Amino acid sequence: MAYRALRSGLRGYVLLRPPSPAPLILLVSHIPAYRALAAGLLTGVAVIALLCFYLWLRERQTRAHAVHLEAQLDQRTAALEEERRKLASTRDALIEQASRDPLTGLLNYGSAHDVLVRELSRAGREATSLTTILVEIDELQEFIDHRGHMAADEILRETAHRLAASIRVYDTVSRFGIHEFLILMPQFDGFRDPHRIQAVHDALCLDPVWLPGGSTPVSCSFGVAVLNGESGVTAEELLLQADKALQKAKYSGRNRIEYEVYHP
Structure with missing residues (x-):
């Protein structure tokens, strides 16, 4: 059995346990170097892909938040502009009213x-x-x-x-x-x-x-x-x-x- 295992690519170690004359054979899996390198590369690519996806998702959320804030700012600016226009109109109306004779509408x-x-x-x-x-x-x-x-x-x-x-x-x-x-x-x-x-x-x-x-x-x-x-x-x-x-x-x-x- 040990022989077949060794031929299949397992690395073996023989340990002697005195005083017992029977050796202890350990079989350790051995992965070729190119496979380990490929696995490492795949793992690295996966990590990089996950990192890129996270960064893209974060950027998308940030951009969406910025768009939302910009829309809120535009709405607030429009509301303030409308309020300013109303105040200016009211001011002009009051000035006009104060300058006119109420009975005839002529200047007072x-x-x-x-x-x-x-x-x-x-x-x-x-x-x-x-x-x-x-x-x-x-x-x-x-x-x-x-x-x-x-x-x-x-x-x-x-x-x-x-x-x-x-x-x-x-x-x-x-x-x-x-x-x-x-x-x-x-x-x-x-x-x-x-x-x-x-x-x-x-x-x-x-x-x-x-x-x-x-x-x-x-x-x-x-x-x-x-x-x-x-x-x-x-x-x-x-x-x-x-x-x-x-x-x-x-x-x-x-x-x-x-x-x-x-x-x-």
Whole structure:
């Protein structure tokens, strides 16, 4: 048996165990060197393959996590941008609301004063004309006493609409008092072209205003002050000239246009 085993490729060792004369034969498996090398290579390849698979799987998971984080970041960025847009829209709406007269929708006193200051600065810088017109609805208080505030509000709204429709696109009209409106006409000399101002007056006063229960005539007095390129003029100084012209129109019979020349 030992002989056959040795021939089959097993390595044998003979051990003597004194005092017994019988030898002990050990048979040990012997694998050829090329097979051991092949087995080692296969094992190494398997380990490398497993390592590569692990690294690929880890990279895939990392990439998927990065894509997920990027998607979350995009969503958050979009949400923040939408929130910023809403806040900006709300801010603009509040600024617009604060600058407007709630009854007529025209610029209010504060906003009109700011526009006048800017136009005065530009007129002085560019040496151009600036025409300022104070408009007052005649005897509106008497109308309120007779017809009430709701009817008077309708007259104010219609007056605002007619004024806005009769001026140039780069002119400005605002509600400047309870019964007064302010028109600013940059780069325009009202003395040289009074017909344009008369056209605004006619658009405002020729046709009656229709109210529940019938129509009512409307008359207005205009006080016009013209600045012709002077610099250093304040808004209060120019408004004072326009108010002087307005008082002249009122005391001269109302429903008319009067002018004042600005003298520094």
